Amino acid sequence: MSQDINAFQEDMPNITGYSWQRRRNYLMLVAAIAAADNRLHKKERELLEVWVKEFRLPQKSRDAVFSVAKGKPLPNREKIERSMAVTDLAYSLMLDLMGMAMVDGVLMDKEINLLRRIADNLGIDRIEFNILIEFVHASYQSAWLDNPEPLFEHNIESAFDLLREKKAKLFRHTLFCVASESCDFNLKKRWHDSLS
Secondary structure, three states, rough: HHHHHHHHOOOOOOHHHHHHHHHHHHHHHHHHHOOOOOOOOOOHHHHHHHHHHOOOOOOOHHHHHHHHOOOOOOOOOOHHHHHHHHOHHHHHHHHHHHHHEEEEEEEEOHHHHHHHHHHHHOOOOOOHHHHHHHHHHHHHHOOOOOOOOHHHHHHHHHHHHHHHHOOOOOOOOOOOOOHHHHHHHHHHHHHHHHHH
16 A cells, blocks of 8 residues: 555645744644643543654654643743634645544534634634634544445535635645554545545
């Protein structure tokens, strides 16, 4: 599978093209979602560990990300979110935030409320937010099915339509499905093919 994924992922943008400060801020927001339920779950920590390596952060920035994930308040969170809104990172960031919230299989009310506040600051409206959260839920549920339900397929296609319409920049690391590596691969390939 790694050869297949490399074939199209070479065409996908790489987050390391952004400044280390921007990459650190991105992951500190993701870490804040991981900390929203006052626990850093094993799967959340593992995902953050993968991302800090992929993002090639300096050690001090890695430490800052894990400090936030363990519950240290993120100073100037709203300012950071608004600074991300003026970049082309907003939709990738939102998907990664939602994926992190979903990593334990459940979106808690506290996590959804925080995600909504962040989406507002990122300039993602309520309709777009709902489309994206339905995508994350549908991809999670589809990972367990041989034949995804038509509603899940509709939610996935609706999200792809939105992301194409917004000319969203999605990256090699962007999380399409937190439940399964193969589902994530298939959705990334589908997204890539839909742009051709």
